[in-house]
Amino acid sequence: MSAPVRGRSTRVRTANRRPKSAEHRARRRVILRRRLVALLTLLSVVGLTYCVFFTPLLGVSQVDVRGSVALTEDEVRKAAAITPGSPLVRLDLDGIHDRVAALPRVSAVEVERQLPNTVRLLITERVPVGSVKLPDGFHLVDSTGKDYAILPTPAPGVPELVLAAPSSADPATQAVVGVVNELPEKLRPDVVSVAATSGADVRLTLTGDRVVKWGSSDNTSRKAAVLLVLLTREGTTYDVSSPDLATVS
Numbered sequence: 499m500s501a502p503v504r505g506r507s508t509r510v511r512t513a514n515r516r517p518k519s520a521e522h523r524a525r526r527r528v529i530l531r532r533r534l535v536a537l538l539t540l541l542s543v544v545g546l547t548y549c550v551f552f553t554p555l556l557g558v559s560q561v562d563v564r565g566s567v568a569l570t571e572d573e574v575r576k577a578a579a580i581t582p583g584s585p586l587v588r589l590d591l592d593g594i595h596d597r598v599a600a601l602p603r604v605s606a607v608e609v610e611r612q613l614p615n616t617v618r619l620l621i622t623e624r625v626p627v628g629s630v631k632l633p634d635g636f637h638l639v640d641s642t643g644k645d646y647a648i649l650p651t652p653a654p655g656v657p658e659l660v661l662a663a664p665s666s667a668d669p670a671t672q673a674v675v676g677v678v679n680e681l682p683e684k685l686r687p688d689v690v691s692v693a694a695t696s697g698a699d700v701r702l703t704l705t706g707d708r709v710v711k712w713g714s715s716d717n718t719s720r721k722a723a724v725l726l727v728l729l730t731r732e733g734t735t736y737d738v739s740s741p742d743l744a745t746v747s
Contacts, residue, residue, distance in 0.1 A: 557583035558617055565621035568647070569603050574619055577601050586611055594619075602646040627678045628659035628692065639664050641679050643671040660693030669697035676715030677702075682722050688729075704729075713739030 558580055563571040577598050580589070591609045598607045598619060606622040624640040624647075631637075635648040639659055643666035652658060657678065664671050674694045681689065691703045702710035710725060721738040728736050733746035 557585055557615065558589070559583070559615040560617070562612070562616055562618045563621065564618065565623070567623050569601065569621065569623060574598060574601070574621060578617075578619060580617055586613065586615065586617070589617065602644075605640070626653045626656050627675060628656045629653040630659045630661050630664045637664055639671065639675065641675060642666050643668070643675045657689045658691040660691055662695070670694040673697040673700050673715045677712055677718050680715075680718040680722065682726070685722060685726060707734065709735050711735065711737040711739050717741060 559582065561575050561578060561580055563574045566574055577600070578594050579597055580594060589611065591611075594609045594617070595607055598604060598609075598621070603623050604621060605624045608620040610618040610620070612618050624638070624644065626638040627641050629636040629638050629649065629652050630645070631652070635650050636652050637645045638647040638649065638653055639645055639661075643664070645664040645666075659671075659674050659678075661668070661671055661674060666672070671694075673696070674692045677700050678689075678692055688704045689702055690705060692700065693703070694700045698714045700712040700715065702712055704710060708729075712721060720741045724741045724744045725736060725738050728738070728744055728746050731746050735747045737745045737747075
């Protein structure tokens with residue numbers, strides 16, 4: 499009676515082991531697939547990172563210059579000194595900015611990455627508020643008092659600035675520029691020249707050989723308003739250095 503029982507028990511154990519072995523193999527296949535997918539993903543990320551950071555795949559092929567007027571695009575590109583093919587994501591944007599900003603005519607610059615292969619340079623050039631006649635030509639001066647360019651002829655549409663040594667650190671330059679910056683639009687067409695030897699003796703020459711004693715650049719708005727009233731009277735010399743005691747002679 500005991501032998502048949504052992505046979506049936508052996509068959510049952512064998513039958514029970516087979517499904518477990520199949521399930522184990524199925525689990526191993528799932529685990530191997532997951533590991534393979536993870537490995538392939540890792541290799542893809544590493545490969546993509548290498549291509550982006552260390553190859554010309556996303557390298558610079560175009561430098562797009564916007565906003566230049568007097569400067570040529572090639573002058574800006576030369577100053578930027580961006581090597582063609584340089585990986586876009588590794589570019590030293592601060593270095594590019596500083597090199598372009600060092601151009602005397604550049605007032606401001608923005609540097610942008612444009613995927614996949616472009617660097618965009620947005621340029622703002624300096625605008626002259628006047629020109630100073632010196633032995634080597636006419637020096638352009640902007641609203642900060644910076645002497646940034648030289649032309650063979652006067653800059654059109656702006657007054658002559660009579661200064662010995664134009665510079666943003668020069669008190670006379672700062673006074674002259676401070677006055678010109680705040681002149682009302684109604685008065686600007688009449689201004690032929692603005693002169694100063696210090697920060698307190700600004701003089702304007704207007705059309706018709708009229709002279710305005712301005713003094714310092716303080717209270718420029720008040721002085722301009724008083725001058726517009728005084729110009730309705732006949733005269734050759736207008737003194738608004740003390741706007742509350744202005745005179746015409």
